[in-house]
Amino acid sequence: MTDQQTNPNGPTDSASYAAAAFADAASKPFPADIYTAxxxxxxxxxxxxxxxxMATSFALGGRTFHGVWNRTHSKAVDFARRNNVERVYDTVDELLADPEVDAVYITTPHNKHIEFMRQVLAAGKHALCEKPITLNSTELAEARSLADAHGVQLIDATTILHMPLYREIIRRAMADEFGKMNLAQINFGSYKEYDPSNHFYNLDRAGGAMLEIGVYAVTMARLFMVSQPxxxxxxxxxxPTGADVTSGIVMRNPEMQMATLSITLHSKQPKRTVLSFDKCFIEVMEYPRADKAxxxxTEDGRREEVSAGDMAYALCYEVADLEKAVAGDQTERAMIEYTTQVxxxxxxxxxDWGVVYPEER
Known part of the structure; x- marks a missing residue:
């Protein structure tokens, strides 16, 4: 059960959930089965x-970043001091020229992802890029082509693609324990006070509910549908800025599986997924980093609790999966296909909604 289900006075936002999870994990031994490559x-x-x-996640496993670059140099210096990072780069070129760097975690505003991926991938560095990995399909196709051309791995940091819980549920679904998945109902609602200069609502910063939070709902739906809708x-x-703030979406694939998505930046609602199969339904709360379902x-109303992984290590799983992909793991390399379809x-x-960013005009 999540804190939201068991403690009405517990964390109610993603940052607070993450902080609570990190604090809990810090007192436990780091799992030996996460970093295997x-x-x-x-x-x-x-x-x-x-x-x-990510730096906090690294620290849980006794790791740290080798180096950091940030547009505002003083922030990079502060970050390095807080997290025992060895190098602060004056320029991105300096980072990319560093032979001590194998992989780069890109965590910039959405509309800057492709700019940095172009440089990182062309420099022969592997890339783990925060969600949404790009603004659109054209940018993603370019990034994938660059990764292929330079023989490096590109991984999407959308947590859902890496959580052990979903790997376990998919394993059981593929073993036909549940029967056919017929309907996925997925909610994601946050309340963000309207401010046209805030990145949530600013088209110049690739704002809007779809790229900010809808990516989780769409990814969840696609992961459990057997083919692309x-x-x-x-x-x-x-x-008023033109950014999307609330949407209702229905999707169906050729196998007649359906998904209904409810997304909003205007109202708080549970981050809740219900997957309805022939033989059961599976409920997941706080699904972006869930470790329980x-x-x-259906037959007898029996309830079964499933646990896999730990939400505290959500970002560690991303790092581990990129390292596995670099080591040749074909399952991890194939996850970019889900990203592409999402x-x-x-x-x-x-x-369809007419939401267009300046970079797309």
Whole structure:
């Protein structure tokens, strides 16, 4: 059960959940089964909240970044001091020329991802890029081509793609324990006070609910559908800046599996997924980094609790999966196909809604 289910006074936002999970994990031995591939040497581009979460995740396993670059140099210096980072680079070129760096974690504003991926991949460095990996399918196709051309791995840091819980549920689904998945119902609601200059609502910073939080819902739906949806209908509300803020989406694939998504930046709602199969339904709360799910069996109403992984190590799983991909793990290398199909869906939805970023004009 999540804190939200068991403690009404517990954390209610993602940052607080992460902080509570890190504090709990710090008192436990680091799991020996997370980092199983040869360790890479990492640098980070960006020094804001997600970079700090990754540095904290590294520390849980006794790791640290080798180097950091940030547009505001003083922030990079502060980040390095807090996290025992050896090098602070004056320029991105300096980072990319460092032979002590094998892989780069990119955690910049959404509309800067492709700019840095171009440089990182062309320099022969592996890349783990924060969600959404790009603004649209065209940018992602370019990034994938660059990775292929330079023989490096590109991994999407959307946590859902890396959580052990979903690997376990998919394993059981593929073993036909649940029967066919018929319907996925997925919610993600946050309340962000309207401010046209805030990145949530600012098109110049690739704002909007779809890229900010919808990526989780779309990824969750695609992960549990056996093929890419072909029928996608939706309706969205925009704010005065033109960014999407609330949407309802229905998707269906050729196997007649459906997903209904409810996404909003205007109202708090549970981050809740219900996967309805022939033989049961599976409920997951706080699904972006979930480590627990409840299965309710249709025949007798029996409830089964499933646990796998630990939400505290959500970002560690991302790092581990990139290192596995570099070591030749074909399962991890193939995960970029899910990312590609999710980006196709999100690109289509924004096109349908008329949400266009300056970089796309």
């Amino acid at each position: 040869p360790q890479l040497r990492w640098a980070v581009i960006g020094a804001a909240a997600m970079a700090q979460q 072909e029928d996608i209908v939706s309706i969205a509300n925009a704010c 409840t299965i309710t069996w 980006m196709e869906i999100m690109t289509k939805l924004r096109h």
